Amino acid sequence: MCHALVNGDQALGSALDLPDQNHRHSLAAAIKWGTDLPGFPRRSTTAPPLGGDARTSHSPYLVRLSHISVMPPKPLRCLGCVAVGLTLTLPLLLPPAARALLFYSAAGSSISGSLGGVDFTDASWLVSGTADETQSRNTIIPIGPPGSLNLWSLPVSPRVTITAAGSSLEAELLPDGDLSWIVLSGTFPIGPTPKIGFVYTTASFFPETAAGLFGVPGLFTTLQVPFAASGPSAFEVNTYPTTAGPLVISSFNSGAGVFRIQPVPGPLPLFGLAAAGAWSRRLRRSIKATRRPAESCRR
Helix, strand or coil, X not given: CHHHHHCCHHHHHHHHCCCCHHHHHHHXXXXXXXXXXXXXXXXXXXXXXXXXXXXXCCCXXXXXHHHHHHCCCHHHHHHHHHHHHHHHHHHHHCCHHHCCCEEEXXXXXXXXXXXXXXXXXXXXXXXXXXXXXXXXXEEEEECCCCCEEEEEEEECCCEEEEXXXXXXXXEXXXXXXXXXXXXXXXXCCCCCCCEEEEEEECCCCCCEEEEXXXXXXXXXXXXXXXXXXXXEEEECCEEECXXXXXXXXXXECCCEEEEEEEECCCHHHHHHHHHHXXXXXXXXXXXXXHHHHHHHHHC
């Protein structure tokens, strides 16, 4: 557009694809003096001063053209609006089975042992994994006096991270025969109750060893909603198979621990964020592209 204004009526008319020479001269005069042009309604009735520079943005026609060029294409604007709207509203309307998975984690401290033959002492630990909360099931096991076990559980394939002396060891915890890992929240008639965390056990919950929290009021949950708790932690003494070799827990102290259930972003929110980001980047590029020729005209 600036090139057309600087290089004369012929270039201006060609750039705007006007039908004949008379229209081209008329438009050039209208931009230079702010006069009316048939077929091109003015946005303002205030004309620039006589002798105004044709390269400035005084002309209502130049303002209109610049305004239009700033905006991204209409389909892209629609895509951004739809994506953001779906991101904010659709997850709230989905049935539980269609929602995103949940991320489960338990963390504690003060364990000693080895992972794949590498020793660690007084280390902190983290066990975490993603699972489908809709698979959570409730099991009540009567054991006679003094009561019964009340358990919520769901299967999981967790990872373990051991951190000591500024270095970390990581591995995936594996099943072995009829022993496998589950996330468990339970109350027990005897011993520290309730308990919550990751449990290595059979389908009948016997035998079982655990990595989690115990003895804190309010720990009991169905495992189906976001949740957070802190309290004494335990990673019980046992040997656990992992992808890095045996994890041997030789001792633990009941240090402070944390258990969390957090939502995991699903594909719809990620799509919405990506589309909104693309729309924003396209808009910024359009604005920059419009400002460059305007600035060169003023020079």
